[in-house]
Amino acid sequence: LTDVTEKRREDRRLRALVERERALSAQYQELSRQKDDFVASISHELRTPLASIVGYAETLDETELDPLQRRFVDTIVRNAGRLQERVEELLSAAKRAADSVDDPHPLSVGRIIGEVADDLRAVAASRGVGIVVEPSASVLPEVIGTEDSVTRVLTNIMSNAVKFSPNESAVVVSALVDDETVELFVRDAGPGIPLADQGRVFDRFYRTEDATANATPGTGLGLSIVRTLLDGIGGSVLVQSDGRSGSTFVIRFQRAHDLDPAD
Numbered sequence: 001l002t003d004v005t006e007k008r009r010e011d012r013r014l015r016a017l018v019e020r021e022r023a024l025s026a027q028y029q030e031l032s033r034q035k036d037d038f039v040a041s042i043s044h045e046l047r048t049p050l051a052s053i054v055g056y057a058e059t060l061d062e063t064e065l066d067p068l069q070r071r072f073v074d075t076i077v078r079n080a081g082r083l084q085e086r087v088e089e090l091l092s093a094a095k096r097a098a099d100s101v102d103d104p105h106p107l108s109v110g111r112i113i114g115e116v117a118d119d120l121r122a123v124a125a126s127r128g129v130g131i132v133v134e135p136s137a138s139v140l141p142e143v144i145g146t147e148d149s150v151t152r153v154l155t156n157i158m159s160n161a162v163k164f165s166p167n168e169s170a171v172v173v174s175a176l177v178d179d180e181t182v183e184l185f186v187r188d189a190g191p192g193i194p195l196a197d198q199g200r201v202f203d204r205f206y207r208t209e210d211a212t213a214n215a216t217p218g219t220g221l222g223l224s225i226v227r228t229l230l231d232g233i234g235g236s237v238l239v240q241s242d243g244r245s246g247s248t249f250v251i252r253f254q255r256a257h258d259l260d261p262a263d
C-alpha cells in the first residue's frame with residue numbers, strides 16, 4: 001500500500017514538473033520571439049546606412065586619389081565590408097532562431113533524418129549499435145512540419161531505438177511514400193513491446209515492465225511528447241512489435257504538395 005501511495009506522490013510531483021516546464025517553455029518562446037524581432041529590426045537599421053557607406057567609398061576608390069587618400073579609402077571599404085558580413089550573420093542567426101517557433105511548412109525530412117542519425121551515431125557506436133538509413137529514407141519528398149518538431153520526434157524515437165537495442169545490433173530507418181503521406185519505419189532489435197502495451201507507451205509516464213525491471217533510464221515522457229508534437233503538424237505514430245523480437249515505430253507525416261500539379 002505504501003508503495004502505491006509513494007508512486008502516486010511521485011506521479012503528482014512529475015506532473016507538477018511537466019506543467020511548470022510547459023509554462024516556462026511558453027514564456028521562453030515569447031521572450032525568444034521578442035529577442036528575434038529586436039535583432040531583426042536592429043540589423044535592418046544597420047543595413048541601409050552601411051550599404052550607403054560601402055557604395056560611396058567604393059565609388060571614391062575609383063577616382064583619382066593620392067596614395068594617402070587611397071589608403072584611407074581602402075581602409076573604409078575593408079572595414080565597412082567586415083561590418084556588413086557581421087550584420088548578415090546576425091540577420092541569418094535571428095532568422096534561424098525565429099524558424100524554430102514557426103508555423104508548419106514544407107521541409108526536408110530526409111535531411112533531418114541524416115542529421116539526427118549523425119548526432120546519435122557516436123553514442124550508439126560505443127555499444128556496437130549501428131544506425132542504418134536505408135536509401136528509401138535518405139531521399140524523400142518534403143513533409144509538413146517545423147524544424148523543431150520533426151527534429152524532436154526523430155530524436156526521441158531514434159534514441160529510444162538505440163537505448164533499447166542490444167549490443168552489436170542495428171537500428172534501421174526506412175520509408176514508404178504515397179500521394180498523401182511519408183511514412184518512416186524505425187526498427188530495432190530490442191526486447192519489443194507486448195501487444196497490451198502498444199497503445200499505452202504513448203501515454204504520459206507509461207513505461208513497460210521490461211523497461212522498469214531492467215532499470216533502463218527514462219521518464220516515460222518521450223513518446224507522449226512525440227505524439228503531441230505530431231498532433232501539431234497533422235502526423236501520427238504507432239508501434240508494431242510481436243513483443244519479443246524488436247520494435248518498429250511507424251511515424252506518419254503529411255506530404256507537402258508540390259505547386260506543380262503535374263507532379
Ligand code: ADP
Binds near residue numbers: 160210218
Ligand atoms: P522513456 O524511454 O523515457 O521511458 P518513452 O515515453 O520514450 O519514455 O517510452 C515509454 C516506454 O515505451 C519505455 O519506457 C519503454 O517501456 C517503451 N519503449 C519505447 N521505445 C521502445 C523501444 N524502441 N523498444 C522497446 N520499448 C520501448
